[in-house]
Amino acid sequence: MLAFHNREAGIFMRTEFDYVIVGAGSAGCVMASRLSEDPSVSVCLLEAGGRDRDLRIHVPGMLGDLLGSRSSNWNYHTAPQANLDNRRLYWPRGKVLGGSSAINAMCYSRGDLGDYDDWEDAGAEGWSAMDALHWFKRSEDYSAGADQWHGAGGPLGVAKVTRGHPATEHFVMAGTQAGLRRIDDFHAGNRDGVGVFDTTTRAGRRCSAYTAYLGPSERERSNLTILSHALVRRILFDGTRAQGVDAMGGGEARLLVARREVILSAGAINTPQLLMLSGIGPADHLSACGISPVIDLPGVGENLQDHLDIALLARSAPGKTIGYSLQSMGQMALALGEYAISRRGLMTSNLAEGCGFACSREGLGKPDIQLHFLPGYSDRHGEEKFIGSNGITLHACHLYPSSRGRVRLGSADPAEHPVIDPAYLSGEGDLEALIAAAKLVAEIARQPALAGYVEKWVYPEHLDRTDDEWAALIRARAETIYHPVGTCRMGRRSDEMAVTDGSGAVRGAAGLRVVDASLMPSLIGGNTNAPVIMMAEKISAAMKEA
Incomplete structure (x- = not known):
């Protein structure tokens, strides 16, 4: 058995799991928590960033010093924007347990419920307004108590200010x-x-997806392993079936095998980047980057939207x-x-x-x-x-821009930032x-x-x-307000630009699923953190019932 060395977790001896989840952001934390509720299922959650030990993450009023910092952050920039005086815009994205939910402004907003009916009309089966409301309420622990619109007792602390x-x-x-x-x-x-705004806080502290869903679980569940400072470089395939991932941690490369599924929850930028690095995406672009196509999916990286x-x-x-x-x-x-x-x-x-x-x-x-x-x-x-x-x-x-951009590889090097062009x-x-x-x-x-x-x-x-x-x-x-979505969008089988179906399963692949903001066919009318958590609640529940 290979040893995976992680400078925070020490020597980790296990390299096979039922589920390997890439990205410990809003969706990944939910997926890891919900799937590991079954003690017979083993789950490994990989995060490229570190632990959430920065005090500024947890004290809401320190946000002003947190967002502009370069720690716990991918520090992305867009390509020059022709319609914004050719400026390259700074795009902070969370690189820490909790992902962007650990560095955002904690604004709890679901969008308009009609947005989810629009998704379903666009071909994302199973995403109606009432479906979405059910899963929003299931995730929520509202400080003012449960009612027609809110839930209580869920993992995510939501405070009425x-x-x-x-x-x-x-x-x-x-x-x-x-x-x-x-x-x-x-x-x-x-x-x-x-x-x-209602806020994703509890008892005066930030309630990130990690603290909400995984803080207690990590200590209590022997079937759940969380590895930080672990950069996934590519998905490994047997034909078109995902077998696991190649990750770099502590200066060593290791293979982590997924017996059931590899789940990508790396966000609207890193998920399409990882798919393309692994040979899934527009075949001509992959070939130009020196990557042999595994599945030609032209929609990977397309449909990028932001507020x-x-x-x-x-x-x-x-x-x-x-x-x-x-x-x-x-x-x-x-x-x-x-x-x-x-x-x-x-x-x-x-x-x-x-x-x-x-x-x-x-x-x-x-x-x-x-x-x-x-x-x-x-x-x-x-x-x-x-x-x-x-x-x-x-x-x-x-809230509802018609502009559509894309994410593309800058090279075949996993450590190089992708090319982000929102085409504002x-x-x-x-x-x-x-x-x-x-x-x-x-x-x-x-x-x-x-x-x-x-x-x-x-x-x-x-x-x-x-x-x-x-x-x-x-x-x-003008600047981003931090809501990129859509780069692996859900859609009908007949839609050649749809990357996944309504459950996040990647078209043409087996054992591979996407669960994060990249699934959204279109932007919702509000902040995106709560909807991403809702989506992961819904998809994880369906997986457990299957």
């Missing part, structure tokens, strides 16, 4: 002054309006908001003390507290704009700090919708309720702008 920053309440007031409804629960029917976001930033008086002024640093010191004693106060905030949904134009069946409000100044993914002062940040993104603003109507989103958030920003938090506008310098000026600002400053 009752105490946010005063500036967030003023944002909500400004939204109502601009004509939007106040929403107390964005998951209870019509969500067109403004309010406060593009424009942020408006204003300077506030020192001490008014969360920031880097002397007054605010004093407040933060007090908040850290309160958090250490009682797990309460400002450090329990996910910072991205305010939320809103609206329509960019009349006649839409559901909102296509989402707003995020931060009671602090946050620019360039937290890298740019407003030293000496404070501010507010108002985000707006377009290439689709019809996308720029116009984002201009409407920017104008809406500017209208909210003008309202009296926010006047006390605006000392000076920074980006843009003034809010009275023509459509052409808004377009120029978007091209110069």
